[in-house]
Amino acid sequence: MKPPPFAYEDPDALEGALTILAEHGDDTVVIAGGQSLVPLLNLRLARPERVLDPRRIESLHDWHLDSNGLRVGAMVRAAALEASPRVASEMPGLHRALVQIGHPQIRARTTIGGSLCHADPAAELPAVLLALDGRVTLASVAGIREVAARDFFTGAFTTARRSDELLISAMFPTFPGRVTTVEVCRRSGDFAMAGAVVALQQSQAARIALFGVADRPERVADAESALVAGASAADVAAIVRGAVSPRSDVHGSATYRRHLAGVVVARALAELGA
Amino acid sequence: MNERVVTLNLNGRRARVRVEARTLLSDALRHELDCKGVHVGCEQGACGACTVIWDGQAVRSCLALCPQAEGATIETIESIATAGGNLHPVQRAMREHHGLQCGFCTPGIVMSLVAAYRSGATADQAKHDVLGGHLCRCTGYANIRSAIDAAWTERDHG
Numbered sequence: 017m018k019p020p021p022f023a024y025e026d027p028d029a030l031e032g033a034l035t036i037l038a039e040h041g042d043d044t045v046v047i048a049g050g051q052s053l054v055p056l057l058n059l060r061l062a063r064p065e066r067v068l069d070p071r072r073i074e075s076l077h078d079w080h081l082d083s084n085g086l087r088v089g090a091m092v093r094a095a096a097l098e099a100s101p102r103v104a105s106e107m108p109g110l111h112r113a114l115v116q117i118g119h120p121q122i123r124a125r126t127t128i129g130g131s132l133c134h135a136d137p138a139a140e141l142p143a144v145l146l147a148l149d150g151r152v153t154l155a156s157v158a159g160i161r162e163v164a165a166r167d168f169f170t171g172a173f174t175t176a177r178r179s180d181e182l183l184i185s186a187m188f189p190t191f192p193g194r195v196t197t198v199e200v201c202r203r204s205g206d207f208a209m210a211g212a213v214v215a216l217q218q219s220q221a222a223r224i225a226l227f228g229v230a231d232r233p234e235r236v237a238d239a240e241s242a243l244v245a246g247a248s249a250a251d252v253a254a255i256v257r258g259a260v261s262p263r264s265d266v267h268g269s270a271t272y273r274r275h276l277a278g279v280v281v282a283r284a285l286a287e288l289g290a
Numbered sequence: 291m292n293e294r295v296v297t298l299n300l301n302g303r304r305a306r307v308r309v310e311a312r313t314l315l316s317d318a319l320r321h322e323l324d325c326k327g328v329h330v331g332c333e334q335g336a337c338g339a340c341t342v343i344w345d346g347q348a349v350r351s352c353l354a355l356c357p358q359a360e361g362a363t364i365e366t367i368e369s370i371a372t373a374g375g376n377l378h379p380v381q382r383a384m385r386e387h388h389g390l391q392c393g394f395c396t397p398g399i400v401m402s403l404v405a406a407y408r409s410g411a412t413a414d415q416a417k418h419d420v421l422g423g424h425l426c427r428c429t430g431y432a433n434i435r436s437a438i439d440a441a442w443t444e445r446d447h448g
Binding site: 017018019020021022023024026047050051054055057058059067069071095118119120121122124125203204205 | 311314317334353354357402419422423
């Protein structure tokens with residue numbers, strides 16, 4: 017099918033975009049890479065009055081990596097970060113997540129801001145942001161605010177972004193240990209049936225963020241503290257299985273997804289040498 | 291604001307097209323710009339038949355609104371063989387190894403492989419990651435993989 021009619025605006029300055037959102041935010045969708053939105057438009061599951069394309073706003077295409085982490089503009093493409101040797105070496109958990117997003121032909125267009133705002137429960141990047149205690153920067157005509165990842169993802173395809181706000185950048189902090197991302201899907205390129213971002217600094221700090229097993233990415237605090245206390249991978253995986261309550265859908269039953277949550281965490285811990 | 295004039299660098303030429311903003315890049319290429327080699331399969335990003343090369347990267351043209359491509363350099367299958375009819379090494383290998391049956395998915399697969407061939411991707415990356423982004427319902431994958439091996443051998447040891 018084809019998208020329904022809409023008004024289309026592509027301002028070349030942030031102020032212009034924020035003015036449009038201030039006046040028409042409730043009836044406007046923002047198109048970033050379009051790899052999730054355009055299918056929704058084609059299937060007419062989305063029928064916005066107005067589409068706002070911020071691609072001409074240059075500042076949204078910048079990214080900067082330093083010892084604190086990666087500050088990435090909303091319109092930066094997954095493929096651009098994937099191609100960076102520095103991202104691969106300094107943010108390996110993020111890099112492992114990037115290469116598992118869809119296919120290369122999708123990642124050439126996928127944007128970081130689009131993925132975070134779309135907030136698919138099975139998407140990789142929201143879970144990475146949550147695992148790294150990252151945050152997003154939202155702009156509106158009223159000003160700028162930062163929202164922590166743990167407060168940003170509020171449900172399936174739902175975030176704390178107000179309709180008058182534009183996500184302009186995200187901050188993925190570095191972690192003083194090793195980080196990886198593991199997922200299981202039926203075919204390469206599919207959304208994960210279960211996935212985990214695991215960060216570990218031996219006996220000092222651990223983070224476990226799951227995706228694909230709840231309506232939003234979620235941390236498993238009990239499993240994190242067990243890991244810091246030296247629990248075995250098998251015990252940590254058991255805690256994870258006990259902590260999640262996934263739903264059944266066409267891609268997998270609740271029982272199978274619960275099993276997979278343990279599998280992906282155990283595999284991640286094996287990769288991290290734990 | 292519903293109509294836009296979009297300028298592309300299409301297959302080495304400047305192309306201007308007036309479209310409704312909601313027009314998919316795939317439809318603008320097929321219906322307005324006579325690139326009928328852009329095949330439209332699923333229109334939801336699953337099949338890869340509509341793949342074109344956009345600023346050097348293989349992308350699905352059904353997942354972009356035409357106005358998003360303003361100023362972009364777009365290559366379609368029509369530009370891959372030379373004007374004299376010399377096939378690209380990927381096309382030659384696809385023909386020699388019978389890498390197609392009905393041919394519907396073929397232009398998209400060739401565009402992805404040409405982008406990978408140019409970018410320095412390995413044959414393994416082409417066979418797994420790149421070909422993974424395409425559906426071939428004639429189940430011709432084995433022969434496509436043979437074609438990739440042949441084309442990449444020519445590229446790397448030719």
